[in-house]
Amino acid sequence: xxxxxxxxxxxxxxxxxxxxxxxxxxxxxxxxxxxxxxxxxxxxxxxxxxxxxxxxxxxxxxxxxxxxxxxxxxxxxxxxxxxxxxxxxxxxxxxxxxxxxxxxxxxxxxxxxxxxxxxxxxxxxxxxxxxxxxxxxxxxxxxxxxxxxxxxxxxxxxxxxxxxxxxxx
Amino acid sequence: xxxxxxxxxxxxxxxxxxxxxxxxxxxxxxxxxxxxxxxxxxxxxxxxxxxxxxxxxxxxxxxxxxxxxxxxxxxxxxxxxxxxxxxxxxxxxxxxxxxxxxxxxxxxxxxxxxxxxxxxxxxxxxxxxxxxxxxxxxxxxxxxxxxxxxxxxxxxxxxxxxxxxxxxxxxxxxxxxxxxxxxxxxxxxxxxxxxxxxxxxxxxxxxxxxxxxxxxxxxxxxxxxxxxxxxxxxxxxxxxxxxxxxxxxxxxxxxxxxxxxxxxxxxxxxxxxxxxxxxxxxxxxxxx
Numbered sequence: 001x002x003x004x005x006x007x008x009x010x011x012x013x014x015x016x017x018x019x020x021x022x023x024x025x026x027x028x029x030x031x032x033x034x035x036x037x038x039x040x041x042x043x044x045x046x047x048x049x050x051x052x053x054x055x056x057x058x059x060x061x062x063x064x065x066x067x068x069x070x071x072x073x074x075x076x077x078x079x080x081x082x083x084x085x086x087x088x089x090x091x092x093x094x095x096x097x098x099x100x101x102x103x104x105x106x107x108x109x110x111x112x113x114x115x116x117x118x119x120x121x122x123x124x125x126x127x128x129x130x131x132x133x134x135x136x137x138x139x140x141x142x143x144x145x146x147x148x149x150x151x152x153x154x155x156x157x158x159x160x161x162x163x164x165x166x167x168x169x
Numbered sequence: 170x171x172x173x174x175x176x177x178x179x180x181x182x183x184x185x186x187x188x189x190x191x192x193x194x195x196x197x198x199x200x201x202x203x204x205x206x207x208x209x210x211x212x213x214x215x216x217x218x219x220x221x222x223x224x225x226x227x228x229x230x231x232x233x234x235x236x237x238x239x240x241x242x243x244x245x246x247x248x249x250x251x252x253x254x255x256x257x258x259x260x261x262x263x264x265x266x267x268x269x270x271x272x273x274x275x276x277x278x279x280x281x282x283x284x285x286x287x288x289x290x291x292x293x294x295x296x297x298x299x300x301x302x303x304x305x306x307x308x309x310x311x312x313x314x315x316x317x318x319x320x321x322x323x324x325x326x327x328x329x330x331x332x333x334x335x336x337x338x339x340x341x342x343x344x345x346x347x348x349x350x351x352x353x354x355x356x357x358x359x360x361x362x363x364x365x366x367x368x369x370x371x372x373x374x375x376x377x378x379x380x381x382x383x384x385x386x387x388x389x390x391x392x393x394x395x396x397x398x399x400x401x402x403x404x405x406x407x408x409x410x411x412x413x414x415x416x417x418x419x420x421x422x423x424x425x426x427x428x429x430x431x432x433x434x435x436x437x438x439x440x441x442x443x444x445x446x447x448x449x450x451x452x453x454x455x456x457x
Contacts, residue, residue, distance in 0.1 A: 012220055019312070020228045023302025024236075030306055049185045056192050064217045065312060065346065066304040071200035078192055114307050119353070129375055134306050
């Protein structure tokens with residue numbers, strides 16, 4: 001129950017950050033994908049079950065607020081959460097390399113899927129342009145943000161849920 | 170441990186793989202419903218109405234206030250200088266305005282003769298605040314703080330700063346989603362103001378980096394169209410009301426088929442800084 005409430009709060013807060021705060025700050029035209037950090041981390045820290053549910057909820061909100069084909073982001077984020085959860089066994093709280101790789105690859109998968117299904121299918125063939133101008137800046141920006149967000153999620157995991165494998169396993 | 174001592178039985182949980190299948194199936198069905206049959210999902214919209222929209226409203230109001238305070242501080246000095254200059258200009262313009270007023274009166278009487286007085290400035294409008302930007306970098310949609318409770322309907326035209334911004338594509342109780350004309354999936358049927366030649370204006374993610382949207386399907390026979398010409402929404406469009414300014418042609422080029430002309434348009438609205446928009450509360454289908 002505690003987990004459910006905290007997850008729900010995190011999803012709403014991250015979603016509001018993504019849609020309201022980042023477009024308002026406008027460092028660049030590019031908005032970092034903070035939701036993918038949450039989805040990737042929930043899967044990775046809590047297992048495939050939680051990753052799947054958190055991913056589905058995030059994708060669901062995105063679907064309502066962004067694009068006309070309802071369900072695309074739901075299924076994409078759910079799969080990303082689930083796949084991240086499969087690597088749950090490699091989770092040590094003190095290690096930073098693996099989460100970084102996980103978040104990075106999740107974001108790349110998300111971008112590539114968006115390009116492939118929603119742009120290439122409408123005959124937008126100029127992939128190098130989208131790679132350099134949209135995908136790369138977003139991935140870099142997201143990774144930088146993950147450096148700030150990950151310890152925060154880490155703290156919740158370690159202290160609120162008293163994760164046992166903080167040192168061992 | 171003795172086999173007789175049993176742990177209290179755990180609550181049964183549906184295995185994760187079944188959940189995965191069920192949720193995937195739900196997503197796929199929803200995708201089919203919205204994409205193939207094009208049915209709006211009313212009840213799901215209300216999820217956002219209660220969860221996210223109130224928070225977004227709060228943050229955007231606070232953020233805007235902070236931003237405007239900061240701007241105000243910076244601009245006080247500038248404003249004093251500007252004010253003096255503007256006062257001079259006001260005097261000049263008042264004289265000019267009187268002249269123009271006379272012209273307008275004459276124009277109105279002439280327009281009445283032609284029954285052409287329905288310009289976009291006559292449509293009933295209502296203001297709304299933008300409470301959420303686009304959710305990512307791929308699409309240019311945003312959320313405004315008025316919904317079906319305020320009489321918003323899907324298909325209503327959205328304006329800002331005297332130009333077309335887009336149209337409403339989804340309505341919840343207290344929010345609506347606007348698809349802007351710079352979005353990669355957006356197409357607007359337009360015409361050249363001076364010559365009434367029809368063309369199709371499409372948003373383009375690739376050209377938006379340079380501040381352009383693209384147009385095509387302008388007939389090669391439209392010889393009088395020049396760079397700098399004003400583009401307005403066409404009277405044959407089925408969602409956009411006629412005569413709303415969209416932008417100016419900034420580049421044009423004959424297509425390789427020698428039948429049509431395509432090029433770039435600079436939109437009249439600055440899409441980087443939209444915080445308030447106007448919604449025309451009349452649908453194209455309601456006009457006779």
